[in-house]
Amino acid sequence: MLLLTLGYALLAIVLVLVCVDATSLYLAQKRADAVADAAALAGADGFELRIVAGEPVAVLTDADVRAQADAVVAAEGAASVVSADTPDGASARVTVQTTWRPPVLTLFVPDGLSLQATATSRTALR
Numbered sequence: 001m002l003l004l005t006l007g008y009a010l011l012a013i014v015l016v017l018v019c020v021d022a023t024s025l026y027l028a029q030k031r032a033d034a035v036a037d038a039a040a041l042a043g044a045d046g047f048e049l050r051i052v053a054g055e056p057v058a059v060l061t062d063a064d065v066r067a068q069a070d071a072v073v074a075a076e077g078a079a080s081v082v083s084a085d086t087p088d089g090a091s092a093r094v095t096v097q098t099t100w101r102p103p104v105l106t107l108f109v110p111d112g113l114s115l116q117a118t119a120t121s122r123t124a125l126r
Contacts (some may be wrong), residue, residue: 011023036119039045039069043092044121
């Protein structure tokens with residue numbers, strides 16, 4: 001009976017440790033998503049205002065989007081910008097990358113994973 005109890009206790013401890021690592025991975029991905037969202041929003045705000053046919057038009061360039069995204073991601077510190085561009089001149093698309101390390105090492109969890117998140121934000125003048 002004691003051997004069975006010890007087996008179940010060991011299984012419960014392993015399950016708790018794997019759940020801790022899974023929760024940490026989920027939160028790291030959400031953090032990467034938030035950084036990508038912030039960088040894309042900042043990139044979309046880095047537009048140049050031009051007058052075309054008497055109407056104001058917000059024009060984005062790849063260099064402006066990249067500069068704004070780099071500034072936001074550098075302030076966050078844990079991620080890096082993989083790509084930052086404007087596919088259509090009115091929206092900014094930013095991809096960031098970070099590395100996740102598990103808080104508790106177990107046999108069932110890898111040592112670390114590379115996480116990427118992509119976000120798009122659109123500029124609109126009204």
